[in-house]
Amino acid sequence: MFTSEMIASFNDLETDIYNYVITHEHEVIYMRIRELAEHTHVSTATILRFCKKVGCEGFSEFKTKLKLELKSRQSVVKSGEHAVMEFFERTLSSDQETVLEEAVQMLTQADNVLFVGIGSSGILAEYGARYFSSLGKFSMYIKDFSYPIHNRLQKNSVSIVLSVSGENSFTIKQMNRLKREGSKVISITNNKQCTTAKMSDLNLAYYMTEEYYEDTNITTQVPVIYLLETLARKLNQHEQQRNEILEDPHE
Amino acid sequence: MFTSEMIASFNDLETDIYNYVITHEHEVIYMRIRELAEHTHVSTATILRFCKKVGCEGFSEFKTKLKLELKSRQSVVKSGEHAVMEFFERTLSSDQETVLEEAVQMLTQADNVLFVGIGSSGILAEYGARYFSSLGKFSMYIKDFSYPIHNRLQKNSVSIVLSVSGENSFTIKQMNRLKREGSKVISITNNKQCTTAKMSDLNLAYYMTEEYYEDTNITTQVPVIYLLETLARKLNQHEQQRNEILEDPHE
DNA sequence: ACACCCTGTGTCAGAAATGTTACATGGGAC
């Protein structure tokens, strides 16, 4: 609320006001500007100038800010300690952004997108394919690994490979096949220390603590959905921009 | 700023206001109460009542709070995808907890869980069924609506119905059929103002801003995955506790 | 069908508060 620079810049009268305010916080938040002026023995105009000086537009804004400050001081922050929360804090603050940008670049240049995954990752792959298609990017989910992929699809395609552990042998086999056939590969795995991540052209890792229940991996997949949706949205934005430029290069 | 209880308690007009505010945040903070009233096609009194409802003493307090929220947001998160963040803040802080607990209660008593959904919600339903099964709760995803459900499955079952809009006619039809056959219904929808929510025994709503791209609904489904996983985990915990008590009633 | 009530909403007037402005004052610096 009050930075040290502010306090340093106060003159005598303002210091008086400041002192009064901090010693009577709980009363000030209910006062009218005239009351405060009276209590501090200054004019309302001075109070108002004071408010502006500490970064408020007016007296009422000053009061609400003070009020909020008081409240936040007494209430201890909760939430916080949640795994998923941590993921979002990481992605939103750090520069996973740049990796995402690279992925979008790659996807923009592709004519079609193939999704690969097994088990629950398979379901998410299906979701991804659907979401991408909804946003206008041709994409499909490869369910059956022996399914013959048409030549047209292999040309100039990007595959998005999903795997939590990154060690599923079927997934790896399929990824190899796709690479051999000239598809670029983006993998989304829980961490970068796995075969899938190492073998792909680009890797997005989300680093949740891996959890198991009687041998099945039950690590949360919330980040995967988030990454897939974000990719699709960014891609869509990107392509739309590109189209605008192509259509009308002078604007 | 807006907790999920608040949002849930909004009626039509208030929801309109809410939607306008969050889509025009940066304008609202400069508006007079009359302007906002005009833009949202309601009276100033309604705006004022709205402000009080969301925990502000008056309109000016509302504006300052909004202003502060905007500022704090830009300093922490960078642009864009804060929508999902908001969901987590809401759920983690507020007590959506109690609704989740009720759901878990209901699920504990059921012998099996049926997942229902169409389109992308269908994929998520499949994911849910798989996740529940991984955690030891017998559950299945009903893909084909004409699929004859075995009697054994109908007895003492809970259905989890997924639908973003909550208005898909197939889903509703299927829900009706399940209800008729004695299954309890938990629905997971984007908001409570929809047929699906109203018709179910229990509703979990996540309140993301609905987004469309050329008529298809592309609202984020991150909360759905989160809710499904959380349900499964809590359920598992709960059942484990119960078993411990049954096995060894003295500890 | 009717009366009744309750709730949500709008309207309006006027009180109360804030914000603005122009000007007065007064004390120091030059």
Place this chain on the structure above:
DNA sequence: GTCCCATGTAACATTTCTGACACAGGGTGT
């Protein structure tokens, strides 16, 4: 002395806030 700056004053404009009331629609009981 006089010029300037900080402050006070006071009237006025603007805005918010309050309260009373009207009105519509839905539900309920008779």
